[in-house]
Amino acid sequence: MFGTALSQLRYGASILLNRPIHTVDLDRIARDLVRTLDEFGEPGADSALLPGQAAQVDPAVRTSVTGRSLRATACAAARHTAYYRRVFDRLGTRPEDITLDTWARVPVTPKKDLRGLPAAFVSAAANPVLMASTTGTSGTPTAVWFSRADLDVCVAMSTISATLGLGLRRRHVLAYAGCSRATLSLLNTEESVTRVGASFLQFGTIDPTVALDRLAAPLGLPGKADRVTHLIASASYLAALVEEAEQGGWRTADFGLETIVVGGEVLSDPLRERAEAALGGTVTSSYLMTETAPAGATHCRSGHLHFTTEFSHLELLDPRTHEPTPPGEIGMIVQTPYTPYRDCTLLLRYATGDLVRRPATDPDCELVHLPATSPILGRWTGPLSTRITTRSVLELLEAEREIPLPARYALIEETAGPRLHVLARPSADRRRLLGRLEDRATAAGMSVAAIVVHEDPDDLPPTGPVRADLREHTFESTAKSPVVSGSSR
Numbered sequence: 001m002f003g004t005a006l007s008q009l010r011y012g013a014s015i016l017l018n019r020p021i022h023t024v025d026l027d028r029i030a031r032d033l034v035r036t037l038d039e040f041g042e043p044g045a046d047s048a049l050l051p052g053q054a055a056q057v058d059p060a061v062r063t064s065v066t067g068r069s070l071r072a073t074a075c076a077a078a079r080h081t082a083y084y085r086r087v088f089d090r091l092g093t094r095p096e097d098i099t100l101d102t103w104a105r106v107p108v109t110p111k112k113d114l115r116g117l118p119a120a121f122v123s124a125a126a127n128p129v130l131m132a133s134t135t136g137t138s139g140t141p142t143a144v145w146f147s148r149a150d151l152d153v154c155v156a157m158s159t160i161s162a163t164l165g166l167g168l169r170r171r172h173v174l175a176y177a178g179c180s181r182a183t184l185s186l187l188n189t190e191e192s193v194t195r196v197g198a199s200f201l202q203f204g205t206i207d208p209t210v211a212l213d214r215l216a217a218p219l220g221l222p223g224k225a226d227r228v229t230h231l232i233a234s235a236s237y238l239a240a241l242v243e244e245a246e247q248g249g250w251r252t253a254d255f256g257l258e259t260i261v262v263g264g265e266v267l268s269d270p271l272r273e274r275a276e277a278a279l280g281g282t283v284t285s286s287y288l289m290t291e292t293a294p295a296g297a298t299h300c301r302s303g304h305l306h307f308t309t310e311f312s313h314l315e316l317l318d319p320r321t322h323e324p325t326p327p328g329e330i331g332m333i334v335q336t337p338y339t340p341y342r343d344c345t346l347l348l349r350y351a352t353g354d355l356v357r358r359p360a361t362d363p364d365c366e367l368v369h370l371p372a373t374s375p376i377l378g379r380w381t382g383p384l385s386t387r388i389t390t391r392s393v394l395e396l397l398e399a400e401r402e403i404p405l406p407a408r409y410a411l412i413e414e415t416a417g418p419r420l421h422v423l424a425r426p427s428a429d430r431r432r433l434l435g436r437l438e439d440r441a442t443a444a445g446m447s448v449a450a451i452v453v454h455e456d457p458d459d460l461p462p463t464g465p466v467r468a469d470l471r472e473h474t475f476e477s478t479a480k481s482p483v484v485s486g487s488s489r
């Protein structure tokens with residue numbers, strides 16, 4: 001599904017007038033928008049939804065709306081879910097009395113609690129109709145139940161984002177190369193793309209050679225672009241496509257790509273640049289996770305990640321102490337998706353595990369009215385994950401042509417300090433590569449004690465998987481699927 005371009009939009013007077021948007025209105029807005037586009041080609045000047053005209057809201061109004069939304073969500077959770085009924089019984093605070101000032105008394109919900117017993121978070125007032133799982137590259141997949149009303153909200157927001165944020169129109173053809181088991185994302189993307197009248201192709205994470213062939217193949221459809229114009233992929237699978245395109249001698253003219261949408265993993269700047277150079281089009285990314293959908297975040301032109309305030313409450317907390325993150329420091333995203341936009345699985349102060357840096361000073365950008373963080377830096381796996389972030393490692397490695405993509409590495413804490421093990425191409429000049437990596441790591445202020453360049457994947461210490469490893473087999477594949485010990489994204 002598409003990210004939350006909504007945060008870049010002005011959507012009617014509801015928010016300005018301190019009223020929540022009705023969920024049925026979101027669906028109506030999405031359908032009206034598609035009708036307007038069909039008729040006029042572009043959203044009308046009087047549209048309630050126009051990009052780049054984000055609503056400026058009085059901070060006092062915002063605080064009051066936030067307090068009320070948190071209270072309503074806490075009341076629904078305490079009343080209708082087994083998990084939060086127990087939490088509030090122990091807490092000794094009535095959810096009706098919760099304010100923004102007392103919000104921090106509500107304990108943070110660890111991911112393992114949701115993973116352990118998803119049903120305990122399902123509202124007795126909702127009808128769970130769809131179970132969506134996370135891909136689980138960071139461990140066991142987390143299951144999240146959705147109601148039909150939840151899905152309608154997600155599809156509506158995804159449709160609005162696709163049309164206004166991404167500029168998707170009837171002539172476009174979108175290929176989905178995310179994991180086929182990412183149910184919520186797949187369902188939303190297919191539904192919103194076809195609702196717009198654009199065409200949808202399901203690839204899945206197939207052999208990259210097959211994917212490139214399909215991207216380059218003329219479609220010959222009347223009224224449609226000749227080749228695939230939009231591609232959705234995880235960052236590591238995009239890296240696998242870039243590797244195949246660069247090594248296989250493909251040119252951008254072989255493809256008709258206009259936009260590549262990346263989600264779910266850290267997208268480094270070098271990978272973005274290499275993807276645009278190898279495949280063509282523009283690479284965009286946003287932040288949205290199954291557990292907290294439809295609440296998400298989008299990038300501004302200054303490179304911040306900005307979070308919607310209408311659909312969820314954002315907190316940045318220390319991953320261990322759960323104390324607020326000071327300006328300039330790294331913290332964990334903790335989100336509370338609001339009712340009524342979330343109807344089935346209710347979560348209060350959900351610890352996403354995703355790390356970002358809080359800006360040292362207040363941002364001065366076009367989305368200044370929305371809470372800002374750095375782009376996602378990685379995932380909390382212990383103190384080392386904040387000292388040397390996944391992003392800093394990927395920025396270092398994915399800029400090097402002598403390191404095959406997706407970059408395979410292991411970061412190991414030793415007595416002398418962290419040691420970064422990297423897999424290079426067998427043809428690489430290891431000494432010169434090491435020299436470059438050391439110089440750039442020093443320049444970037446990375447506190448690694450040593451970098452070790454490996455040529456043989458079997459010599460690389462064991463590492464975690466990436467989404468590109470969730471390879472789906474096809475009968476078209478002639479190449480043997482790669483068997484690599486993994487990496488850590």
Ligand SMILES: [Zn+2]
Pocket residue numbers: 300301302303304305306363364365366367368372
């Ligand atoms: Zn910004």
